[in-house]
Amino acid sequence: MRTRLAIKLDAILEPWFPERRLFLRSDSDTRFIRLRPATQLIAFAGSASVVAWAIVATAILLMDSIGSGNFREQAKRDQRVYENRLNLLAEERDTRAAEAMAAQNRFNLALDQISDMQSQLLASEIARAELETGIEVIQSNLRDTMDQRDEARGRLAVMQQIGDPLGQNRKVEGSDDTLDFMVAALADTAAERDQILADAKQALKDAEDLEFQIKLMEDQNDQIFRQLEDAMTISVEPLDKMFRAAGLSTKSLIDQVRSNHDGQGGPLMPMSFSTKGEEPSADELRANRILRQLDHLNLYRIAASKAPFAKPVKDAVRFTSGFGYRRDPKTGGRRLHKGADFAGPTGTPIYSTADGVIVHAGWSSGYGRLIKIQHEFGIETRYAHLSKIRVKVGQRVSRGQRIGDMGNTGRSTGTHLHYEVRVGGKPANPMIYIKAANDVF
Template sequence: MRTRIIDRFHTLFERWFSERRLFLRSDRETRFIRLRPGTQALLLLGSALTIGWTIVASSILMMGAIGSGNYREQTQRDQAMFEERLNTLSEARDTAEAEALAAYRRFNAALAQVSQMQSKLLDSEEHRRELETGIGVIQATLRRTMNERDSARAETAAMVARFENGPDAASDGTSLARVDETLAFLNSALETTAAERDEMKVETDRALEEAEAAIFERDLILDRNDKIFTQLEEALTVSVEPLEKMFSAAGLPPSRLLDAVRRGYSGQGGPLTPVTFSTKGAEPSADEVRANTILRGLDEMNMYRIAAEKTPFAIPVKSAYRFTSGFGPRWGRMHNGIDMAASTGTPIYSTADGVVVEAGWHSGFGRMVKIRHEFGIETIYGHLSRLNVKDGQKISKGDRIGDMGNTGRSTGTHLHYEVRVDGSPVNPMNFIKAAKNVL
């Protein structure tokens, strides 16, 4: 039965492959190998499969090499663009801070001018009221004096008539002379009073003109202050909102961070002291309320800046690198960080201010650095070839803490980078992506 099936198999390929014999001759004898049609077909098929597999494998290897080169070049370009974007955003942030500080100084100068103008205006108002009171007293005195003058003239006329017509005219000469003296004194007093009245009126008009000029200048200052307030408010909105979104995107509640910064920096004074002009316990004016709101916003933005320096938003590798593994399950185990590959000796930098709590050999991590930051955050840098820090050392953001290597359980030169919040690992890309368009 088996022979019959084999014969049918060979018969099936006789149309394409005829039976062949290979003769092998030696000095003593001659032998041959019989190649039946089915055998030839199997040999041809095996050769074709081998050649095809070789071609496919070579193509895959070549495409992988080309793709790896393109991916590396693309990564380098993305890295360069990202660094350029970071530099641009950093310059824009510095410019915005400088503009805000300059506007704040202009605002303080304007407030000082407003205070001076208010003092001048109050003085001019008080002087005007004094002048009005003086003019009223002078007018009352003038009316009384004029009434006394009219009475004196009437008495004089009566006395003159009595002197001229009566028998006792000679005896009234002394009284008439005394009346003339009184009239001369009254006329002199009236002339002096009228001159003082005219002088007071001129002085009052001049004071009113100065008061009007002071009011106009105050209105100009208030309008300029309103524009400054508006620009500062807009600048604060543009600056603070992205910072709040950055911390929220990283999984860090902004209110918690600000409370922590306030506890660490509880001193007061300096340029962010609340503005007040009243010393009598009066309610603050609208400008004072607005100014204090802006100052609180500037203080909040400053605290966000302090928190950003102490939070690992930066990238530990500034040179060109390949992102080789992300955060999450890998090969049936949890990968608690990200892997970035580059050449041995590539500098590794701290991603935030902090204190080194461990620097040395750590089982699977090889040479490792662990840094404790504020807000319960820690960062871990593993598989380093060299360490530049030691336990207990204070570190600033951007300090070089070691070099990339292949120590510990590692399949190639790379950096294993972890971020832990309150002891639990989180995805470092949350911090890097959150700060991409802000810092």
């Protein structure tokens, strides 16, 4: 029996929702279903609620997709800016290294020139001392000769008194010739001495000029070293921060990379300036320190390419679930979610997040189509629920290489990528690695 309230409600709704009858005819009978105004109102409200929900959900999805796309584009722009910055720093570093080597060569050449000038100056001093000794000998001989001349003149006066002027004149003429020769030799020696003194003064002036040039080169070398040290700090610190943020031991990573790249003479072989068995100078120590930092930076870059610091999806996707315990979408129970989920259209490209080797490429129960990649440092990444696999077991892949397409296979409620990172066989939060690389890649 219909209640009075229902009858009154139908009467009120009658102008907007008049009573309708839905006839159902069969071969032997005809039946109808009565649609009262209240029933029609409930159906209309339910349909309106469904339509409103669909509009709101679509708007939320569109806003989320637009926001993810903007974030992804910003991340790409930041990555390109940082890559360009790294390339410019690498070029400047190489240029500064070449300038440092050229400056070191010029410095060594200047030292050799100074050494030669000092040798010449020492030889000039020795020659001057020898000439001074020779001049003293000549002056002694000259005094003796002058004494002999005076003595000869005295004897001449005596001989003139006794009547033998011719023989004495011959003796005096001989003494005058000897004296003229000694005076001429003394003048030549004095001129040679003056020339040696002038050469010595010029050598001292050249040595002062070379010392000034060496000072300028030292200042230029110091500026080059400072720029190289700043470039090394700017290049190494972000990489070091990235590894530490991911919870990786930088020392063990560097040791492992160095052990795998220990060939002699390769790009990882550090250079060093020879000190020729002497104590190294401050510039040599500084240059060797910069070269060790260059080697450290190369090792860091190799390690970064072998650890999963990249994103598995480059297109605009929606982050739907993170790492940790959550309600299971199938059973409703509490369960550990061992990775991160990224939702997007079917066929969205999936990329390897680091260099490695494919160890599994096929079906795996709840994972559906699954790819496993073994990386260095005991790290493994997994890519699940794929619609298509583009690699084979044993194949080596590089970071950024396409390995499959997003799908909805296996134990999945919709199209998405389930991405895992395992270290030593234990699951780790993939977002730690992705967020750690945001400031670098």
